[in-house]
Amino acid sequence: MTQISADIRQRLEDLRVALDDHNYHYYVLDDPQIPDAEYDRLFRELQALESRYPELASEESPTRRVGSSAETSFAEVTHRLPMLSLDNAFSEEELQDFDRRVRERLGTDVPVEYVCEPKLDGLAVSLHYEKGLLTCAATRGDGYTGEDITANIRTIPSVPLKLRGSDFPDLVEVRGEVYMPRAGFEKLNQGLAAQGEKTFVNPRNAAAGSLRQKKSTVTARRPLELCAYSMAVTDENQLPATHWDSLQRVRGWGFRINPEMRLAVGADACLEAYNDLMAKRDTLPYEIDGIVFKVNRLDLQQTLGFVSRAPRWAIAHKFPAQEELTTVEDVEFQVGRTGAVTPVARLKPVFVGGVTVSNATLHNMDEVRRLDVHIGDTVFIRRAGDVIPQVVKVVAEKRPAGAPEVTMPKHCPVCDSDIVQLEGEAVARCSGGLYCPAQRKEAIRHYASRKALDIEGLGDRLIEVLVDEGMVATVADLYRLTRFQVASLERMGDKSAGNLIAAIDRSRNPVLWRFLYALGIREVGEATAKSLASWFGTLEAIASADEEALQQVPDVGPIVAGHIRRFFDQAHNQETLQALQQAGVAWQTEQVVAADEQPLAGETWVLTGALSRMTRDQAKEKLEALGAKVAGSVSKKTACVVAGEAAGSKLAKAEQLGVPVLDEDGLLALLDQHGMGAE
Ligand code: JCF
Numbered sequence: 001m002t003q004i005s006a007d008i009r010q011r012l013e014d015l016r017v018a019l020d021d022h023n024y025h026y027y028v029l030d031d032p033q034i035p036d037a038e039y040d041r042l043f044r045e046l047q048a049l050e051s052r053y054p055e056l057a058s059e060e061s062p063t064r065r066v067g068s069s070a071e072t073s074f075a076e077v078t079h080r081l082p083m084l085s086l087d088n089a090f091s092e093e094e095l096q097d098f099d100r101r102v103r104e105r106l107g108t109d110v111p112v113e114y115v116c117e118p119k120l121d122g123l124a125v126s127l128h129y130e131k132g133l134l135t136c137a138a139t140r141g142d143g144y145t146g147e148d149i150t151a152n153i154r155t156i157p158s159v160p161l162k163l164r165g166s167d168f169p170d171l172v173e174v175r176g177e178v179y180m181p182r183a184g185f186e187k188l189n190q191g192l193a194a195q196g197e198k199t200f201v202n203p204r205n206a207a208a209g210s211l212r213q214k215k216s217t218v219t220a221r222r223p224l225e226l227c228a229y230s231m232a233v234t235d236e237n238q239l240p241a242t243h244w245d246s247l248q249r250v251r252g253w254g255f256r257i258n259p260e261m262r263l264a265v266g267a268d269a270c271l272e273a274y275n276d277l278m279a280k281r282d283t284l285p286y287e288i289d290g291i292v293f294k295v296n297r298l299d300l301q302q303t304l305g306f307v308s309r310a311p312r313w314a315i316a317h318k319f320p321a322q323e324e325l326t327t328v329e330d331v332e333f334q335v336g337r338t339g340a341v342t343p344v345a346r347l348k349p350v351f352v353g354g355v356t357v358s359n360a361t362l363h364n365m366d367e368v369r370r371l372d373v374h375i376g377d378t379v380f381i382r383r384a385g386d387v388i389p390q391v392v393k394v395v396a397e398k399r400p401a402g403a404p405e406v407t408m409p410k411h412c413p414v415c416d417s418d419i420v421q422l423e424g425e426a427v428a429r430c431s432g433g434l435y436c437p438a439q440r441k442e443a444i445r446h447y448a449s450r451k452a453l454d455i456e457g458l459g460d461r462l463i464e465v466l467v468d469e470g471m472v473a474t475v476a477d478l479y480r481l482t483r484f485q486v487a488s489l490e491r492m493g494d495k496s497a498g499n500l501i502a503a504i505d506r507s508r509n510p511v512l513w514r515f516l517y518a519l520g521i522r523e524v525g526e527a528t529a530k531s532l533a534s535w536f537g538t539l540e541a542i543a544s545a546d547e548e549a550l551q552q553v554p555d556v557g558p559i560v561a562g563h564i565r566r567f568f569d570q571a572h573n574q575e576t577l578q579a580l581q582q583a584g585v586a587w588q589t590e591q592v593v594a595a596d597e598q599p600l601a602g603e604t605w606v607l608t609g610a611l612s613r614m615t616r617d618q619a620k621e622k623l624e625a626l627g628a629k630v631a632g633s634v635s636k637k638t639a640c641v642v643a644g645e646a647a648g649s650k651l652a653k654a655e656q657l658g659v660p661v662l663d664e665d666g667l668l669a670l671l672d673q674h675g676m677g678a679e
Contacts, residue, residue: 016060022039066217067220077148085140087310089315095274099267112300116270117261117294119316121202121286124176126138132168156219178225180203182285202287207222277291282384289322291316294314327377331375335413344360345359352382374405434567435570454514455504466481507585513534519567528560544568603627607619638659
């Protein structure tokens with residue numbers, strides 16, 4: 001056996017104590033003492049020492065929180081003291097009744113003091129500590145026997161493996177709720193959904209599913225927390241006088257105690273606590289389903305005793321449910337402002353999470369298939385916090401015979417254009433972008449935007465008003481607006497009306513690429529519009545090109561070609577183009593640069609420094625007309641850097657990487673050579 005120096009033993013012990021402490025500050029007090037990176041360094045140092053000296057291993061080491069991949073079966077454990085459940089109160093009256101019964105049994109008129117605490121929506125667990133070390137953790141089960149889940153519980157960072165301090169009895173049981181905070185739940189479900197897997201209906205089920213894992217490594221990756229709510233010791237001399245004080249002791253041992261916990265004297269004060277907590281419910285980072293009131297004095301608890309499964313000294317006053325069952329009466333399809341077609345479930349109205357819900361989004365067809373929703377199905381609706389209502393589960397057993405499947409329509413329910421869903425994409429879209437009333441405002445906004453036709457003064461608010469007032473339905477209608485009409489709008493002066501009409505007029509003869517870009521064809525950005533324009537020269541040529549011809553253009557692949565083809569195939573889009581022409585919009589034609597005249601096709605160029613005989617934008621357009629892409633930064637892949645006066649770091653970088661450099665004269669010579677010299 002190797003001799004292990006005292007220094008190493010000491011370092012190992014110091015690391016364990018330090019990591020335990022940081023864990024405690026981070027997970028229990030929510031008050032980290034060191035940055036994550038520093039924690040990771042200490043953790044790795046401890047891991048390294050432990051693997052080097054296996055004889056120094058310890059069950060309580062912070063490194064053991066990662067769990068084990070060995071499969072455990074959950075042995076039965078009998079609770080030394082039964083784990084009771086709580087009676088429920090569903091109304092103010094039921095709470096008043098509870099308080100009256102308590103006082104009657106105690107034979108007192110004096111208002112009783114209660115501890116009020118949020119009722120976390122998780123799972124009750126019992127934790128046994130012997131001489132300060134966690135020895136056994138169990139589920140509630142039926143209240144008398146539960147399952148041994150020690151291996152899984154040990155992975156939860158807010159569960160002390162070792163009690164803090166020294167002020168604890170030899171044998172102590174701490175009870176609490178294991179729960180999954182909202183944020184962790186959302187993240188877990190997003191991950192599951194992304195893999196097409198079944199998601200958890202709510203954080204409670206997620207916590208239960210995570211604790212039931214046979215491999216504790218799986219549990220270790222689930223964001224679970226523990227909040228302690230009571231302690232039980234067999235030695236009654238060790239009990240403080242009140243529940244409140246006993247929880248302060250539990251806190252001192254390193255447990256998280258709910259920070260919302262407070263004291264209330266009498267039923268009215270309890271109701272106030274109920275209302276206060278209810279108002280806070282949506283802002284808490286975890287879900288609660290009510291508030292628990294417990295008689296504070298332990299001697300009074302003793303006097304009150306139990307009925308069957310529940311103590312007479314406690315009650316849970318429930319909040320409105322966040323999940324209810326209802327039926328899907330229909331599924332309709334909504335078209336968003338960018339053309340996304342979304343399935344929406346029309347529901348038999350149901351009161352859930354404090355409001356009446358009659359619609360729930362189904363997001364997209366992948367989600368419809370994942371949930372397997374049919375029309376007529378009974379579904380779980382969940383509305384938690386201020387989140388929009390969700391369909392979280394279908395009750396397959398309740399599906400009526402012949403319940404129709406949900407299918408995506410072939411045509412837009414708003415404008416009847418084709419609906420297109422590309423392979424590998426979750427979202428289906430209406431292809432009537434220029435015409436579809438659902439996409440009107442967005443289409444006009446894009447058409448008028450700076451890089452498109454740059455119609456000054458036609459902002460979002462004005463577009464909103466023009467469309468809502470029925471003055472403009474498609475971009476073609478812009479050109480029929482009169483100054484008088486515009487001036488009649490609220491908060492529009494005659495002068496700004498005149499300016500707008502003039503700006504619209506100025507956009508009547510756009511260069512081809514800008515006009516093409518302005519049409520808002522999916523995935524046809526500025527660069528693609530430029531390539532298409534200089535390749536085909538006219539809009540008519542682009543509109544009649546087949547997908548194969550479109551794909552000859554540098555940068556245009558099968559997907560973009562498909563988008564272009566479909567755009568021009570929609571009758572309504574064609575009508576709008578004709579309407580634009582009739583309204584006097586005449587897009588220009590462009591000098592065609594044939595394939596063999598695109599000498600820079602596939603190359604990336606960079607412009608830097610000041611040019612004297614043309615602007616950078618002009619240089620960029622000319623290079624693009626020759627097929628080059630113009631980028632902003634230099635890399636190994638850059639074909640050439642054009643360096644004007646006072647070029648700086650980009651020039652230096654080019655020289656360092658051995659990228660060819662041209663000065664302004666060199667650029668002009670190149671452009672001349674290809675018939676693109678100064679006009
Ligand atoms: O947070 C809870 N879900 C919770 C459950 C809190 C408590 O104080 C409880 C409980 C279940 C039983 N107390 C008992 C006695």
